[in-house]
Amino acid sequence: MTLILFKTLLILIIFLISLGIAAYSTYGERKIAAFLQDRIGPDRAGPFGILQPIADGVKMFLKEEIIPNVSNKWLFILGPCIFMVTALMTSAVIPWGLPLEISGVKYNLQVADINIGILYVLGVVSLGVYGIMIGGWASNNKFALLGAIRASSQMISYELAMGMSVIAILLMNDGSLSLNSMVENQGTGKLYGFINISGMNWNVFYQPVAFLIFLICAFAECNRTPFDLAESESELIGGFHTEYSSMKLGLYLFAEYINMFISAAVISCLFFGGYNFPGISYLQEILPANIVSLISVAVLFGKIIFFIFFFMWIRWTIPRFRYDQLMRLGWQWLMPLSIINMLISGAVLIWIRN
Amino acid sequence: MQLTNRAQQVVQKEMTLAERLYLPAIFAGLSITIKHLFKKKATLKYPEVKREFAPVYRGQHVLKRDAEGRENCTACGLCAVSCPAEAITMDAAERKAGEEHLYREEKYAAKYEINMLRCIYCGLCEEACPKDAIYLTDRIVASEFTRGKFVYGKDVLVEKMDDRIDVSQRKKHYSIVNN
Numbered sequence A: 001m002t003l004i005l006f007k008t009l010l011i012l013i014i015f016l017i018s019l020g021i022a023a024y025s026t027y028g029e030r031k032i033a034a035f036l037q038d039r040i041g042p043d044r045a046g047p048f049g050i051l052q053p054i055a056d057g058v059k060m061f062l063k064e065e066i067i068p069n070v071s072n073k074w075l076f077i078l079g080p081c082i083f084m085v086t087a088l089m090t091s092a093v094i095p096w097g098l099p100l101e102i103s104g105v106k107y108n109l110q111v112a113d114i115n116i117g118i119l120y121v122l123g124v125v126s127l128g129v130y131g132i133m134i135g136g137w138a139s140n141n142k143f144a145l146l147g148a149i150r151a152s153s154q155m156i157s158y159e160l161a162m163g164m165s166v167i168a169i170l171l172m173n174d175g176s177l178s179l180n181s182m183v184e185n186q187g188t189g190k191l192y193g194f195i196n197i198s199g200m201n202w203n204v205f206y207q208p209v210a211f212l213i214f215l216i217c218a219f220a221e222c223n224r225t226p227f228d229l230a231e232s233e234s235e236l237i238g239g240f241h242t243e244y245s246s247m248k249l250g251l252y253l254f255a256e257y258i259n260m261f262i263s264a265a266v267i268s269c270l271f272f273g274g275y276n277f278p279g280i281s282y283l284q285e286i287l288p289a290n291i292v293s294l295i296s297v298a299v300l301f302g303k304i305i306f307f308i309f310f311f312m313w314i315r316w317t318i319p320r321f322r323y324d325q326l327m328r329l330g331w332q333w334l335m336p337l338s339i340i341n342m343l344i345s346g347a348v349l350i351w352i353r354n
Numbered sequence B: 001m002q003l004t005n006r007a008q009q010v011v012q013k014e015m016t017l018a019e020r021l022y023l024p025a026i027f028a029g030l031s032i033t034i035k036h037l038f039k040k041k042a043t044l045k046y047p048e049v050k051r052e053f054a055p056v057y058r059g060q061h062v063l064k065r066d067a068e069g070r071e072n073c074t075a076c077g078l079c080a081v082s083c084p085a086e087a088i089t090m091d092a093a094e095r096k097a098g099e100e101h102l103y104r105e106e107k108y109a110a111k112y113e114i115n116m117l118r119c120i121y122c123g124l125c126e127e128a129c130p131k132d133a134i135y136l137t138d139r140i141v142a143s144e145f146t147r148g149k150f151v152y153g154k155d156v157l158v159e160k161m162d163d164r165i166d167v168s169q170r171k172k173h174y175s176i177v178n179n
Helices: A001-037 A052-062 A074-091 A117-138 A142-172 A177-187 A208-221 A245-273 A281-287 A290-315 A323-353 B017-021 B023-037 B078-081 B125-130 B167-177
Strands: A101-102 A105-107 B061-063 B088-094 B107-115 B134-135
Touching: A001 A052, A001 A074, A001 A105, A001 A245, A001 A290, A001 B023, A052 A245, A074 A117, A074 A245, A101 A142, A101 A290, A117 A142, A117 A177, A117 A245, A142 A208, A142 A245, A177 A245, A208 A245, A208 A323, A208 B107, A245 A290, A281 A290, A290 B023, B017 B023, B078 B125, B125 B134
Parallel strands: none
Antiparallel strands: A101 A105, B061 B134, B088 B107
């Protein structure tokens, strides 16, 4: 099997998985929302309502497609496309597991191990704001425009704190931006230098503040509650996707869930050791390499699913922020906090290494 | 007047740092919501499981027949007079010879209509009825596509002989109220 073929297959599989997870996130969201409110949730389509995403998808496709007369038609179509493409592109740099060995050749379970990994994620995510902005502006609707403005200002403000919080991780990682090396470093060495559990050297134990900042910013970047001001139904009739219908609306909603999936993956990779799990070196001794590799993929997906659940859990716990509260949190709390965190971790690292 | 002892004085004091961080409050909220994940669900899966009505539930009306299958209603019009929503209309007619097996009294309702959209299900009609003729039951008024269909005539309201409606629970309730 050539490298090209393997990578093509990997890209295809990752796309299918992220689309599948996004589809089932909508189902999971409704189910979890229901459970947290003492309801049952969708249970009519198939056993336990397991076919609900398919029914929803069919519904979305069959709905009438309306492009408003007064809209800028090309941009109106371009908006959801950009949002979807950027959401899917982010998955390229995430290391999904230990290398697979097929007929003597090792294949990395990562589409592209580029040395600016996390920077690429931040860059592509910040491109996603164009999808919302263009869509909201092209609709030629006041509510859509308001939603788009809110979304863009919110995403731009929170990207700063997000980037700053990642710098603390970069410092610990000897300045390397590659997600692969970050995950590998979390799998080696002893926790705090003396607790010897293999595969447990996770960054979250060293950088809890950075993790908290990154988590909050991830919520804001995904436009999830409590930061869903961009699409607040009660204030803006859905915000930037007010004018959208049919599958274009579907793309927006879908891309949001893909964003959630990707940010859960990035959080797991940066702070929770990616595919590493306690006892990974012991399993490597007693099991064939490929099986351990598959287990590591499963572990990463377990972490991702937990974080997706956490996103939904938060959604049904915390009410929406007011706009000024959102900005105050972003600029007056998270920004200074992340800078202080960066300075302290840098100072401590210099002190340790000398 | 103090109704409960749960009232709390509202104080607007400066928040402490822990309160301003919101994190303890968020964790408390998260622990509350996660508890609900394991609670018993309140939902009944409707078509399969039906919620039991209270014995005094006031649903669709029935015009009763007596044991021999004769209509009880004598078209006195007390129900129509008592109706606060003016939902009931009727036309009285005199019982002819040979119709004794159909109507119990000498006068009967030739037309008896209740507009189910006007009705507020207060139950004053059954309280007013001197002849044990009208009762509210635990049946739900079915949904329709046109407003006109909600004007129920005698064909819907009068109980069928092969499908008698049991109103003993309501009668018991009224005997308790009246005594």
